[in-house]
Amino acid sequence: MERPVIPLGKPRGERADAARNRERLLDTARGMIAEHGAEKVTMDGLAERAGLGKGTVFRRFGTRAGIFRALLDADERRFQEQVLSGPPPLGPGADPVARLIAYGRARIAFLLDHHVISRAALDRAQPVPAGDASVSQIHIRMLLDLAKVPVPDLNGLSIQLTAALEGPLLLYLSMPETSTPPSMDAGRYLGDSWQALIERITH
Amino acid sequence: MERPVIPLGKPRGERADAARNRERLLDTARGMIAEHGAEKVTMDGLAERAGLGKGTVFRRFGTRAGIFRALLDADERRFQEQVLSGPPPLGPGADPVARLIAYGRARIAFLLDHHVISRAALDRAQPVPAGDASVSQIHIRMLLDLAKVPVPDLNGLSIQLTAALEGPLLLYLSMPETSTPPSMDAGRYLGDSWQALIERITH
DNA sequence: AACATAAACGGACTTTACCCCGCTTGCAAC
DNA sequence: GTTGCAAGCGGGGTAAAGTCCGTTTATGTT
Incomplete structure (x- = not known):
């Protein structure tokens, strides 16, 4: 009663x-x-x-974009598992700078793999499938922190690095020359650039 | 005849x-x-x-996005004039690193001003209003070159810096905390971060 | 088992981007 | 001024996203 x-x-x-x-x-x-x-x-x-x-x-x-976001989420979860508890250098255990580099390369490969769906998940009403980018950003910030990179504003830097990492693929910013769909070469190219950027930033 | x-x-x-x-x-x-x-x-x-x-x-x-792109183009042209032939440090005449910093700040202000239109100009069928990003990228590459930044791949770095600069605003990546529309504070914040990033990269 | 209720369902309806194609008109050549 | 015609124009038509709301159903309660 x-x-x-x-x-x-x-x-x-x-x-x-x-x-x-x-x-x-x-x-x-x-x-x-x-x-x-x-x-x-x-x-x-x-x-x-x-x-x-x-x-x-x-x-x-x-929304339509929501479907693609849901589709991504599943794979995204698996990706994060690798990052959070997989073997080094992607997972914990390695030097933070090495992990940062590995993370970038893995993330680029992931986005390349999923670029069709990722792009379809973009939505002008609510453009960033916040999950993705945020997780990247948080992880990058943590690694920067661990690496003891002396920078006035850790948060700002991690936002920019996230954009530098994901932006080229999400925005489909010009690949080297071609306007053809991203290839494995592009992955290597972006990965190398990422590594150079990180090495430069962390001295 | x-x-x-x-x-x-x-x-x-x-x-x-x-x-x-x-x-x-x-x-x-x-x-x-x-x-x-x-x-x-x-x-x-x-x-x-x-x-x-x-x-x-x-x-x-x-297309609908085309209207907003056209609207942007007009202002974009004026912006570029400032960059190409305005007074230093934005225009020519100053130290390349100073110009890089000034460019970033100006660009952030511009994108903040136009973020409603910029976002509306995004289009999942042809997502990057290629004009904008490319011009930024070319300018950034030129300045990096002038600054004699020793980097294995100038092109890669300029792609990433462009993404780092424009990505946060175009993708609406998380501002410091709030999810409210970008404010003038955000401009200052992003500008400072940009400056720190450039200074770090150029030693 | 019967019931109450919140959740899920379905499909008609509305809105909006974008296409098509016959008609009109500015522009240049004579 | 006339004329040829490519370019421009207009608005009805289509397709797809997203909303609404009356109906059905799973699930916890008695």
Whole structure:
């Protein structure tokens, strides 16, 4: 009879059908991207192919970009695991400068791998899939701190380094010459540049 | 009677009415942005308010983002004039490192001023209004070269510095703390960070 | 098992970017 | 002034994003 004063210890987690449908939608989206490219993924199309209503798709992901962000999140989580507890030099254990360099190279490879989805996750209404960049930024700041880089403003530097790392790929700033899609060469090129930048900054 | 082999020395420049209409559209767009913000500028609305057809708007600017790019271009040109032939330290005449710092500060101020339009000019189909970034990049590369910064890859560094400079504002990467729109403080903050970064890189 | 309720669902509806194509017009050559 | 025509114009048409709201359903409670 009596109603507990605070009846919601947990906000009553996601319903089972909802979870199932989310997976189904993500799978379907992956399939559509593989088949026809990210550009061709429409909300109607996705809904229909997944056998669900359009309203459901929007309820789940809010916006078109949201789908791609969700897709990224999964891989992003795996990436972070490597960074947080994988083997050195990416993971903990190595010299912070070496880790910074390794992080940059790994991140570039990751963004290169995911650049189609990353770009599709961009959204002029809420442009930065904040998760990605922030995590990079926090990690970079931590490593700079560990490396004892003497700099007046650690926060500012980490913002800029994050931008220097992710900007070229997210903004698709000019690769060396070509305007063709990024290749493995580009990864090597950007990785080397990153290393040079870090070495220069850390003396 | 005889038809010249190459009758089109010049591709017959823009027609007078077209030029007039472009100006009219840009003015109208500026007005609408000032009144209701960039988000509220729709192609139909713009066309109607300018007393023109929707088709005309698209013929002129190609895409919605194109309008904002055109708007930026005008101011961008004035900015570049300052950089190319204004007084030092922004213009020529000062020490390259000082110019690099001045350029960054000026650019940050410019982007802050125009951040609404800049952001609106972003377009997931062709994301970087290539003009802006490239010009920054070329200028930065030139100054780095003048400064004789000994770096294995000048091009790579200039790409990264450009991203470091423009990325935070274009991507709206996290400002210090707030998620509120960028303020003058942000400009100072980013400017100081930029200066520190440049000083560190150039020893 | 029946119930209450919040969450999820679906699809019609609205809005907006962008395309198409027949009509009009500025411009230059005669 | 007439004429040829490429360029410009306009507005109806399409497709896709995002909103709304009435209906259905999972889940915790009695």
